[in-house]
Every structure is written in structure tokens, then in C-alpha cells.
Amino acid sequence: MDTPTKPRGCTSFKVRQLSRRLSQFYDAEVSKSGLKTTQYSLLSNLARLGPSRPVDLAGELKMTASTLSRNLQPLIVAGLVAQTAGADARSRLVHVTPEGEEKRHEALAHWKTAQQKLNALLGVERVLALHLLIDESMELLGAEDVPDGDD
Template sequence: MPKAPPETSLPQGCTNLKLRQFMRRMNQHYDLEMAQVGLKTTQFSLLSCVDKLGPLRPGDLAAGLKMDASTLTRNLKPLVEAGWVTVTAGDNARSRLVSLTESGRAKRAEARRHWRVAQDGINRLLGVDQVLALHALIDQSMEKLAPASEDGDE
């Protein structure tokens, strides 16, 4: 009796590995542009989020970035040392607020032009339709993978 053909409708390989490989390649693309202004892509993302949402509590910033608190603290440190971000006392002794400084706003504006070059390059390399489909797939997948506390099912 002949062997049944392998099931080709199932994903082959590890999804996590494929995503990590994809993210490394994507980070390289963006980091080449960000390096021209002395930033990493992750730092630009942090500056952008703080600019858009700040001042805000570190926990809220971490949640918005889907990042744990210790990673956020580690990633904020060089931005604080550069004088682009401040972490100050909040409403009470236990709370803190993360804010962008004027020099942080200027650095973000400078970096945004390079981010645009990187984004336009991705749009050109992958095609706008594929980038839009990728964004939609990521958004749908993030929603399905949300921890119970994010979607109200505690």
C-alpha cells in the first residue's frame, strides 16, 4: 500500500522561529536608517509612544508596547541618560511619570524622517498591498493571542 502524501495544509516548521527571523531582517532594515541619527528602532518606538501618549506611568507605557516592566526600564535608561526622556514623581510617592523632553521631541522629529525612508523602503520591497495585509494579519493575530486580562476575561 502506498504511503499517504504528507499533509501540506499544515504549517511546516516553527512559527516562532519564522517570526524571529522575519523580525531580525525587518529590524536590520529599520536600524540602518535609525543609526544615521544615533538611535535603534526600539528607541525610536519608545520616543514615539511617549510623545504620543505621555506623560504616562511606566506600567501604562509597558502595556501599550506589549513589553514587560523590566525590559521597559532597561530600554528607557539610555534615553533618560541622553536627556530625551524624563522619569519623574507622579501624583503620589509610589507613582512615576515618563515624559519626553524638548530635546527628545527634536530627536524624534529628526529620526522620523529616517523612519519614513525605512517604511517607504519596506512598502516598495514588499508592495503596499502585502504590507497592508501583513498589518491586518498581525492585528488579528495579536487580538487572538491577547492575554485574558487584556480582553476582560479575568
């Protein structure tokens, strides 16, 4: 196979294709827990951070406040995340409930299975190279400063 000397097609489109396919791959496994991969990720990050103001959580996850709110709502309705009063009357904190921690733990087993399947399918070396390329690209693009409105 000839190696192209310049990129062909739209890089954004290709990355979105890969992202959608990876999401489908993980969702097929994680959904066995009753969660979407994005919900599992949100629960895991909130568990890691502890009780957080939504604005701080959105900043940590590099997403807009409205995207976070939209993603939190089903978890709150399901009783997996609770919203409580913050330091003053206007602020709120969100935290993982005991039920949410139990569900997160259940989903973790499915996520690990998906990760192992992906590593076997692509090969660990390719996955490591992909991670490195993503990390380097994020750094070069200054991703720390740009909230993502599409999550």
C-alpha cells in the first residue's frame, strides 16, 4: 500500500468517524449495565472529584455547562447523582449517590471488558500509539482552553 504524501479528506470528519465507532464499541458493552458510556464516564469523574459545583465539573471535563446539565439530568432522575445546596443559597453541589457508586462499579466491569476487546482487536501497540497521538495533538491544539459543546 502506498503511503500518501499529504492528508486526504477532512481530518475532523475522520476523527469524528473514529470517535463514533469507538463510542458504539464501548456502548455495546457498557450498556449491559444500563448506562451509556458517557454516563459511566460522568459518574466516574464525579466519583473521582467528589462533590462538585456543576460549573467546576464542566470545566474539569472540558464541556459547556449546558452540555453537562443535559448529561447530568438523567443520572439525577435515576437517583445515581444527587444535587444539594452548596456554600451559599445560590450554589449547588452534585455528587454520586450510593446507588450511583454501585451502578458505576457494575459499569466498570463492562468498560474493562470493552477495553480488553479493543486492545485485542487493534493491538496494544496501536492503542498506545493512538493515545500518544491524541495527547500530543490535544496539547498542540491548546485543548485545555476550549470547552467542547458536543459531548
